[in-house]
Amino acid sequence: MRVGILGAGQLGRMIALAGYPLGIDCIFLGGGQDSPAGQVSRILPGGLDDNAQLDALAAQSDVVTFEFENVPVDALQRAAGGAPVHPSVDALAAGQDRLEEKRLLRSAGIPTAPYVAVSEAADLGRAEAKLGWPQVLKARRLGYDGKSQRIVHSTAELAAAWSELNRVPSIAEGWVRFEREVSLIGVRGAGGQTAFYPLSENVHTQGILSTTVAPYDDPDLQLTAEAWLSALMNRFDYRGVLTVEFFHTDAGLVANEIAPRVHNSGHWTIEGAETSQFENHLRGVLGLPLGSTATRGHAAMLNLIARMPDPTAILTIPGAHLHDYGKQPRPGRKLGHCTLLRPTRTEALKALNQLKSATT
Amino acid sequence: MRVGILGAGQLGRMIALAGYPLGIDCIFLGGGQDSPAGQVSRILPGGLDDNAQLDALAAQSDVVTFEFENVPVDALQRAAGGAPVHPSVDALAAGQDRLEEKRLLRSAGIPTAPYVAVSEAADLGRAEAKLGWPQVLKARRLGYDGKSQRIVHSTAELAAAWSELNRVPSIAEGWVRFEREVSLIGVRGAGGQTAFYPLSENVHTQGILSTTVAPYDDPDLQLTAEAWLSALMNRFDYRGVLTVEFFHTDAGLVANEIAPRVHNSGHWTIEGAETSQFENHLRGVLGLPLGSTATRGHAAMLNLIARMPDPTAILTIPGAHLHDYGKQPRPGRKLGHCTLLRPTRTEALKALNQLKSATT
16 A cells, blocks of 8 residues: 655654555655655655656555645645545635635534734724734734734834734634643544544644643543534545644634644654554555554653754653654754653653653 | 665665654665555665666665565665664674574574474484474575475475475474464664563464564563563664564474564554554664564554455545555465554454455
8 A cells, every 4th residue: 555645844854754654655755865765665756746756656556645734735735636636625725824824624513713814904993893802813824823913012013913924814813711721632443443542632832743642531622623524524525634733722622723634632642542643644544444542551741842852851751752853953943842641640740841851 | 864775675664654753754675666565755866786886776875775575685784884874784694594583583592493404315314313304494585475495295395395485505494383372572772772562463374474463462572582582682782673473382482583673563653553664664773772672552463465456445444554565466465455453352353353354
């Protein structure tokens, strides 16, 4: 079995490594030999705008998928001419536009922050009237990890922020007061089979995921979120992993973002679940039976950002698992992560602090 | 960090896959692009008798190791001219000669079967007198998986067997009546740090490992075997994984074979232990801290021999993990394995039967 993958970052790398034991070879497009995925798997030369290579990828693949949500829709459509594509082009497209994403969530009955579409100057006034302060102005397209978005506290700041975004079509979102951020990762396979990991609790720093602790044990929230993801996945006849990030507020869960792919907040599943999100994504897109999402204790995941610590400092901590993506250091860049498991949440949190100390 | 590996089979493949997350790249010599290791990692062209490639491998590696015990000593010595080699050449050499292996075990106080070295016809009479019937005649060199050995029940059979072995230097071993076969896998790192997995219980069919169930829980046997492996490893200032296979008899453990490498009876550690034997081998040879060998429940491993079953049949079983080595089918050939974990030994044995049914 061979899976063609658009994009060649760390998510692709971890998908490829999950595939090998199953006899699944991945082949990538969208990076060089030195990309995180290119280091561990076969990669075609060229970019995602190279139709000849998109055709070549599809021709060699049983199924084509993608590992980042800003893959051009055109590229995925081109690949779809030569092989089945999962998740569907429609699911990808919906997640690429923050306004469409909000509409999709609302139409599925999933709460979101209040919002105002901003496409002309007059919309800024509407945003102030409807949302108050602070609010968050985000470009509708090509944003991730807090890029292309600004928190604003006044009319002047809002106008300045929109100018900074070059007045591209944007969306203003009302501020959501939350106690914590959680995410749910689900997977859907052939014939509508679904499986869900437990909710994960995430901490972001400067818009970038810093830590995840899982499971976040709240059976009612879990059921609610699973029902929502099921509704979204059924709508697209979805195959593969889908992630939704939520704010947990006094009034329950409020959806923040959809990612039609494996997700940083699910990296703990490599060690912490019976089947990792990466393996289940492959099983889902290939139509193989989904694997168990049962957990193995309580997991804590720490992202390694900007600088790789001395591996010895991490590996000395009992049960600490290092994941190095093979990337060059750069400020704000995710270079790797580490995960450890403990029998209880309290112990996992304590070990997470130990990890933090060892890596700074 | 880069590790050069002599040999390119499934053991190498699983070492390479264990290395990637740690930022360790492996580079192989001794197989083609289509070998199990060559499919997932960089491999140099040429064989183990190619001094130029041995030099190139060593020049690119922080440390050189090997993944099968019949690597020519000359090749390892050549590589040792360019990079540190672990485990040591002496440890490799000792395991390649069944007579030297027996002497080594005895000298470390480790019980073995009674034996007689067979190098001339007169030795056959000595074997009959000392060992009785049945006995096992084995070539001293290049035997594994029951190859190059014969069970014999009479003077005539012994003579015929030695003729079949082309009268190469051999060893006759007295028959050991055993209740079960177990193995111990240990790892030794820099500064003499050691770690041991629990004893594994193995079933061989026609000389080839068929199943492993672990842990085999017997604290006294465990301590005894650990002390023996420690003695062996200390003697060679050993770095990396060492495996000893034992017969468990009425009188306790009797050592059968030493393998100075990761071992088929330790494949369950990928899912069943906090750190796999493959990762710990890399940690050991590179001088990184060893990882925890704590278990995650009871593991059952089934080898997939001669024919790969439909993966769907395996993946449907809850928690079953498939490992496909990417090899062409052939009678008697190990093509892959599968492992599952259960909370108790009884459940693991039951699930193993389910696995067997699903794969035949």
